[in-house]
Amino acid sequence: MLNIGQLAQTGLLKKYGTDEIIFHQGDPGHEMFILLKGRVRLLAHSTDGTDIPFMDVNAGDFFGEMSLLENAPRSATVQALDDCMVIVINETNFESIIAQQPALALRIMKGMSKRIRQINEELAQLKGEINSEEGSEPEHKVDTPATSSIQNISDLVPEGHGSYPDIAPPSDAEYLFEKEIDCPVCGQKFTTTMVRSSKLKLKGVDSDLRQTFEGFNSLWYMVWVCPHCFYANFNFEFKKVDPNMRQWVTSQTERMKATGFKYSHPRRLDEVFMAFYLALNCLQNNKPDASRIAKIWLRLSWLYADAHDEAMYKYASQKALEYFSEAYYNTHRNTSVEQDQRLTLLLAELNLRTDHPEEALKHYRNSIVRKGGSAILNRQAEDKIQELKELLH
Ligand SMILES: [Zn+2]
Known part of the structure; x- marks a missing residue:
């Protein structure tokens, strides 16, 4: 656990009102922020000039740490969603805080190492510079906007899983x-x-x-x-x-x-x-x-x-x-003929998607059941077989 009282003594306590901008994307930055109270939203410029919200940070989390560590310009705009209280940690007090609060250092490191690559990719996409080539790194370093409230998930998700900024309408x-x-x-x-x-x-x-x-x-x-x-x-x-x-x-x-x-x-x-x-x-x-x-x-x-x-x-x-x-x-399956047909059709479809057309054809043929099968599913399979045959020849 972080010792907030100690941090308050070392850092600088600041308050922001609802909708107030804490910093803008592109600003020079030399501090990181620990959010004690309230919620903030991170926004990034899109290619058409509008700001796209891509992450909310809740009390207890921090943001802006890369600017502190690397003096990189801010990669996102941060806006207070309600009345917020933050601790501002700058270059002068950072080292003493890390020494006093090893738990904080560990959280920053864990949060950063997993996210830097992911966030670089996300920003590249937002800027319309999608670079999906394996192993290639963007040329310049960017600020890590924040440690999300969802952390250290990399051992749960497969390699290649990115960051997906969409928000439900x-x-x-x-x-x-x-x-x-x-x-x-x-x-x-x-x-x-x-x-x-x-x-x-x-x-x-x-x-x-x-x-x-x-x-x-x-x-x-x-x-x-x-x-x-x-x-x-x-x-x-x-x-x-x-x-x-x-x-x-x-x-x-x-x-x-x-x-x-x-x-x-x-x-x-x-x-x-x-x-x-x-x-x-x-x-x-x-x-x-x-x-x-x-x-x-x-x-x-x-x-x-x-x-x-x-x-x-x-x-x-x-x-x-x-x-x-x-x-x-x-x-052992205990399913009806129609359920069996659906599963076979699904296998065919998945084979098709993963570039196994011959396997797909086999499953489409197997899915056709003349006696007791669904006529609709039979027709669906026949249509697919016809399409595939044309495709394969
Ligand atoms: Zn439970």
């Missing part, structure tokens, strides 16, 4: 409501955001079974996370917990706590991804269930597709394919 609110539920793992109560299904208007179902709705992305609200024990799962199977899972989640709670995971209002895409990876971690227990893991990867592939992250979209599709294949070939 205000129109989402009309589809949502809050409800208190009991966590099936730790037994404590918490409030979760639920979707008003009655308000949803189905727009269509994609060939990989994704349902889309008019004006609302239900994917963002699919994973619930208990803020006490960090048990995370799909809303539709949240109560599906066996003793094995309960034991595993309990053993992981301390580790997951370190992520500082919490959904913001409105929620951010980074948090949505994180919730899915928390759910994935909950399933990596002694008895991993391939079909449940596959469902998470499939949805992650949709999220990456929405975020236009082509490489991660392929990666997640490949993972979904691996786990659905495992579920398909290695486990």
Whole structure:
């Protein structure tokens, strides 16, 4: 824990009112800020000159540390969202503070090392200079805007997972409501955001079974996370917990706590991804269930597709394919003919996406069931086979 009293004596205490700008992007900076009270928002210039919010920082976290360490200009504008109180740490008092507060030094280092690369990429993208080549670094160093409230997640997310600044649109609110539920793992109560299904208007179902709705992305609200024990799962199977899972989640709670995971209002895409990876971690227990893991990867592939992250979209599709294949070939299934057809079609689709057209063709053919099969699904497979044949020749 940080000793705030001691910091207040060493640093300089400052107050900012709602909407006040703490500093502007491009300003020279020689201090870092520890937020004692309130919330601030980080904004970055986009190519069209508008400021895009990309991160909120909550009390207890800090921002601007790279300017202090490297004298780099500010890479973001920081605005107070409500009445804020900060400690300003400058070059003069920094060393003595680090000496007195090793915990702070450790937090800064941990927060920075994992994020510098990620933030460089994000800024490059914002500036329209997407440089996706592996191993290449931007030529100039940039300020690390902040340590997000979600920290040290790198061992939960795969390599290549980036930073996704999207924020849920205000129109989402009309589809949502809050409800208190009991966590099936730790037994404590918490409030979760639920979707008003009655308000949803189905727009269509994609060939990989994704349902889309008019004006609302239900994917963002699919994973619930208990803020006490960090048990995370799909809303539709949240109560599906066996003793094995309960034991595993309990053993992981301390580790997951370190992520500082919490959904913001409105929620951010980074948090949505994180919730899915928390759910994935909950399933990596002694008895991993391939079909449940596959469902998470499939949805992650949709999220990456929405975020236009082509490489991660392929990666997640490949993972979904691996786990659905495992579920398909290695486990006893108790499913109807139609469910079987759908799974086979999904395998075909995932093979197609991950550049295995021959495999895809095989699965499309297998999905056709003349007796007892769905005529609609049969036709869907036949159309795909026709398309593929033309493509392959
Ligand atoms: Zn819990």
